Amino acid sequence: MDIPLPQPKRHRKILWAGGGILGVLVLFYGLGRLKPAAPEADRQSLLMDRVQEGAMVFQVRGTGTLVPVDVRMITAQVPCKVERILLFPGTEVKEDSVIAELSSPELQQSTLDAFWNLRRAESDYSLNALNQKGTVAAARASAKEAEATLKAYERLNREGLQSESDVLRANARYEECAARLTTEEARMALFEGKGGQLAPARAALEQARAQYALKQAQTASLHVRAGMSGMLQQVPLQVGQQLAPGTNLAKVAKPMPLKAELKVSETQAKDILVGQKVAVDTRNGIVQGRVIRIDPSVQNGTVTVDASLDGPMPKGARPDLSVEGIIELDRADRALNVGRPVQAQSFATISLFKVTPDGREATRVKVKLGRASVSTIEVLEGLRPGDQVILSDTSAWDGSDRIRIR
Numbered sequence: 001m002d003i004p005l006p007q008p009k010r011h012r013k014i015l016w017a018g019g020g021i022l023g024v025l026v027l028f029y030g031l032g033r034l035k036p037a038a039p040e041a042d043r044q045s046l047l048m049d050r051v052q053e054g055a056m057v058f059q060v061r062g063t064g065t066l067v068p069v070d071v072r073m074i075t076a077q078v079p080c081k082v083e084r085i086l087l088f089p090g091t092e093v094k095e096d097s098v099i100a101e102l103s104s105p106e107l108q109q110s111t112l113d114a115f116w117n118l119r120r121a122e123s124d125y126s127l128n129a130l131n132q133k134g135t136v137a138a139a140r141a142s143a144k145e146a147e148a149t150l151k152a153y154e155r156l157n158r159e160g161l162q163s164e165s166d167v168l169r170a171n172a173r174y175e176e177c178a179a180r181l182t183t184e185e186a187r188m189a190l191f192e193g194k195g196g197q198l199a200p201a202r203a204a205l206e207q208a209r210a211q212y213a214l215k216q217a218q219t220a221s222l223h224v225r226a227g228m229s230g231m232l233q234q235v236p237l238q239v240g241q242q243l244a245p246g247t248n249l250a251k252v253a254k255p256m257p258l259k260a261e262l263k264v265s266e267t268q269a270k271d272i273l274v275g276q277k278v279a280v281d282t283r284n285g286i287v288q289g290r291v292i293r294i295d296p297s298v299q300n301g302t303v304t305v306d307a308s309l310d311g312p313m314p315k316g317a318r319p320d321l322s323v324e325g326i327i328e329l330d331r332a333d334r335a336l337n338v339g340r341p342v343q344a345q346s347f348a349t350i351s352l353f354k355v356t357p358d359g360r361e362a363t364r365v366k367v368k369l370g371r372a373s374v375s376t377i378e379v380l381e382g383l384r385p386g387d388q389v390i391l392s393d394t395s396a397w398d399g400s401d402r403i404r405i406r
Contacts, residue, residue, distance in 0.1 A: 038361070038400060043405050048392075050387065051385050055335075058329045059326050060272065062262030062327065063262065064260055067258065067259055067260075067261045068255065072226075072228050074099070074227065075245075079242070081240065082243065083239070085099070088232070089235055090232065092231055093230060098223050102222040114211045120208070136181070139181040146170070150167070150170040153167045154170075224250060228252055231253055233252065233253050234250060259292070262306075262325040263304060268372075269305065272291060272294055275290055276329065278291055278307040280323050280324070282313075282316070287311045288310055290308050290310065292308045305325075338383065339377075344372065347369065349367070350367055352365060352382075352390065354387055367383055
């Protein structure tokens with residue numbers, strides 16, 4: 001009879017090996033479908049804020065300095081040389097205070113020439129006027145003499161002592177002299193008028209007077225005077241220095257009143273208007289004011305905005321003091337807003353990490369922003385009141401849609 005033979009152990013090993021391979025494949029498939037672990041962030045290093053709904057003030061910030069309102073720049077009027085410097089920056093000056101003394105030999109010579117030209121013009125004008133007056137006087141005397149002769153001849157003629165022909169000749173002489181007097185008087189009026197023959201002499205005289213007055217003023221400017229009461233701020237001169245016309249000699253300013261000269265980013269300056277409120281922080285107090293001027297040009301990415309200082313000045317306020325100004329652009333009675341995230345701009349769409357209610361994770365969401373202020377920004381879409389978001393720089397997690405917060 002047949003006896004069953006035992007099964008070889010090799011088949012059992014094959015089954016075990018196949019099962020092991022299948023298990024490894026299943027394990028790898030499961031691991032491949034797992035999501036990568038979310039990066040972690042330290043809660044203490046994150047800046048977070050909650051979305052709020054309510055009144056919102058839209059502001060922009062600018063930094064700058066305090067500058068005097070009343071400033072006088074003194075410049076050289078002629079080529080000259082610095083002889084002496086009498087006063088230095090920081091000195092209180094009055095209107096007639098002499099700051100420096102200059103010299104100019106060429107100006108001295110031209111002033112002397114202008115003086116003699118004036119004397120010559122005065123002489124020419126006087127001579128022409130005297131000549132014409134003398135001619136009028138001679139014509140008047142001749143007319144009077146002829147009139148007296150005519151009257152005498154007429155009286156003698158009535159007495160039969162003078163012939164009619166003599167009377168006629170005397171009358172003709174009188175008429176001739178009277179006509180000459182009328183002509184000379186009319187000529188005198190023309191001489192003295194704007195279009196008369198004395199007009200060129202008068203113009204030359206006035207020109208000489210103006211030229212001499214100019215030279216006198218330029219000579220006086222060699223004694224550099226403050227011209228106003230205040231504080232001497234700049235004297236960029238050295239003894240012996242040669243100066244060209246227009247060179248700055250000194251800067252004088254009144255210590256009060258002051259204004260704030262603020263530099264505002266060109267992207268934020270588009271909504272600034274004259275008359276808007278400004279709070280100027282002098283580091284020793286805040287002074288309220290208003291925008292009084294906006295520079296139409298852009299320099300180095302900023303716009304210069306001048307603000308008046310209407311309130312009492314705090315101690316230590318002086319020209320060139322560094323200040324910070326916050327300009328109020330507008331107010332909204334009801335707006336959804338949150339702290340301003342890093343690099344967030346007005347009317348932009350950005351991604352923010354919204355913290356989960358349990359505070360352990362944060363997921364990326366798209367947020368549409370509106371108008372921006374100094375520290376807050378308006379939220380148009382993507383968030384609701386009470387949502388908590390991360391405001392810190394999250395560029396390190398650009399490849400992740402969620403992070404864990406520890």
